[in-house]
Amino acid sequence: MLAQAEMTQDPSSQRPHYARVLVVWVVVLLALYAFQQYFS
Amino acid sequence: MHPVDWTIVALYLVWIVWDGLRMTKRSNELEGYFLASRSLPWWAVGLSVMATQLSAITMIGTTGQGFADGMRFLQYYYALPLAMIVLSVTLVPFFHKMKVYTAYEYLESRFDVKTRAFTSLLFLLSRSMALGVVISAPAIVLSVVLGLSVTNTVLIIALPTAVYTMFGGVQAVTWTDVKQVYLIVGGLVAAVVVLVMKLPSDISVVEALHLAGATGRLQTFDFTFDLTNQYTFWSGTIAAFFLFCSYFGTDQSQVQRYLAAKSVGAARSSLLMSAYWKIPLQALVLLVGVLMFVFYLFTSPPMLFNPVHDEALKAGPRAGEYAELQGEFDRAVTSRRTAARALGGAQDGALKASLEAAFLEREAEVTRVRDEAIGFVRVASGDAGYNDVNYVFPSFILTYLPIGLTGLLIAAIFAAAMSTISSELAALSTATIIDFYRRFARPDAGDAHLLRVSRVSTGLWGLFASGVAVYAAELGSLIEVVNRFGSFFYGSILGVFILAVGVPIATGNGAFIGLLIGMVSVAWVASATDIAFLWHNVVGAVVVVAVGLAVSLADPTSRVKAASR
Numbered sequence: 001m002l003a004q005a006e007m008t009q010d011p012s013s014q015r016p017h018y019a020r021v022l023v024v025w026v027v028v029l030l031a032l033y034a035f036q037q038y039f040s
Numbered sequence: 041m042h043p044v045d046w047t048i049v050a051l052y053l054v055w056i057v058w059d060g061l062r063m064t065k066r067s068n069e070l071e072g073y074f075l076a077s078r079s080l081p082w083w084a085v086g087l088s089v090m091a092t093q094l095s096a097i098t099m100i101g102t103t104g105q106g107f108a109d110g111m112r113f114l115q116y117y118y119a120l121p122l123a124m125i126v127l128s129v130t131l132v133p134f135f136h137k138m139k140v141y142t143a144y145e146y147l148e149s150r151f152d153v154k155t156r157a158f159t160s161l162l163f164l165l166s167r168s169m170a171l172g173v174v175i176s177a178p179a180i181v182l183s184v185v186l187g188l189s190v191t192n193t194v195l196i197i198a199l200p201t202a203v204y205t206m207f208g209g210v211q212a213v214t215w216t217d218v219k220q221v222y223l224i225v226g227g228l229v230a231a232v233v234v235l236v237m238k239l240p241s242d243i244s245v246v247e248a249l250h251l252a253g254a255t256g257r258l259q260t261f262d263f264t265f266d267l268t269n270q271y272t273f274w275s276g277t278i279a280a281f282f283l284f285c286s287y288f289g290t291d292q293s294q295v296q297r298y299l300a301a302k303s304v305g306a307a308r309s310s311l312l313m314s315a316y317w318k319i320p321l322q323a324l325v326l327l328v329g330v331l332m333f334v335f336y337l338f339t340s341p342p343m344l345f346n347p348v349h350d351e352a353l354k355a356g357p358r359a360g361e362y363a364e365l366q367g368e369f370d371r372a373v374t375s376r377r378t379a380a381r382a383l384g385g386a387q388d389g390a391l392k393a394s395l396e397a398a399f400l401e402r403e404a405e406v407t408r409v410r411d412e413a414i415g416f417v418r419v420a421s422g423d424a425g426y427n428d429v430n431y432v433f434p435s436f437i438l439t440y441l442p443i444g445l446t447g448l449l450i451a452a453i454f455a456a457a458m459s460t461i462s463s464e465l466a467a468l469s470t471a472t473i474i475d476f477y478r479r480f481a482r483p484d485a486g487d488a489h490l491l492r493v494s495r496v497s498t499g500l501w502g503l504f505a506s507g508v509a510v511y512a513a514e515l516g517s518l519i520e521v522v523n524r525f526g527s528f529f530y531g532s533i534l535g536v537f538i539l540a541v542g543v544p545i546a547t548g549n550g551a552f553i554g555l556l557i558g559m560v561s562v563a564w565v566a567s568a569t570d571i572a573f574l575w576h577n578v579v580g581a582v583v584v585v586a587v588g589l590a591v592s593l594a595d596p597t598s599r600v601k602a603a604s605r
Binding site: 017 | 261
């Protein structure tokens, strides 16, 4: 959802949301780890 | 392939060339041609950056890797979002402020002309050869599955791309990339849907993924610290961080994308798009491979996915042995299918554990027989590095996808190849004209002259890369040498940019000597140790910074000059 919002707005005049990138990164890695553990 | 599918592929080729050529009128001066007049929106640049990385090798090789080895390759990309943040904060504002055409141009204003020319030359050498491989690798596979000659396949891929890049410049590259990335992702999603629909009715998606998980194919984290293995969490987060900083921050094919963005903010946002989407996209590519593995548990796979080798071995001097092996393979596949069905429907408990052990034993037997068949190909063809997994996805597309979708997926593979080639051609031409022709041969040349020469240069690089692609088999060892040479330079050039941006007292001599010693150090590590390729980038960057700093400190006169810039 966050990434979709990122794609539909023009953020070029805004401050970059580095913290949001980091949060999404951690969530994606945790999701992948949970995926691995569930199916292995 | 059905005539309808051929028509779809032909329509795609015509449409993409037309779409690219439409941009010619917006590329009538040098900045328009090379940098789209620094006017592109962030989302177009972001999609173009992703399209450049999604090559046909990704579509063919990475899906094959997912089939044979699973998803552990995904770890390679874990550091990418971090690298994007660091580059957005550091190099991107520098490049935009300097209004440069190439990343290497900045090095002259910061250091000296020799550092700029040397790094640009290294880029031209390594990228031009690598571009030949980017064209030849899918061309060889597609020529087999489509029944065309390698030369014709190379021409079908490279010629239209060279034409629209030559006339439309970076405008054409970017806007065709946008359409191509939609086609590629759409094709991959369609492949996933078809694969799920083709599972047997008594096997759910969850059960199918459990079967893949039992073989270790869904392993996405390996916390072992092993410098010789590049598919671990630590390689993917520490060593790959250096690689991505170098690739996205100093490689002209990437830098040129975001230099074309209309502002620093747009350039940053385009990089952050990859930070969000690259890992999920790569997971999708690998998942296609994993689902093909599950699909072939219940549908008999060919022993060899390359039909040409299969037929040649059936008619060759070892036909008897090969037929015997085929019988062994068929029995192993049937036995594995029974074991997979039993495991798929099993509940947790001791019985499941024993069924899993039985399934893994049958799976190992299928792999063993397939490896033996691949050994036959290696002996017969004399190609010791032959890898049948590159044929898994194209073979699946042509055998099991419905008419129409087959054409769409083949067009998507073409799109993946073309999106990478166009960006590389534009980057090669920019470095040639800006860093060499305009800098040394014709510094006073007007815009119209440079534009003409730039178009010729793009066309010539297209011809050169096609030539390398056609003769890739004969040039094998030379290409390997040049690519190896290029890999020595990746981490090292990052070290030069770290000195340029982060070390105010660094001098031109320090950066240049550091670069040379960094490359020699990486060459030594590569030849004398088993340390995995990803870690070479760390070695290169660290050595360049250390040596560059030491030389700069030992050279007070130059240091004063550098600090005053």
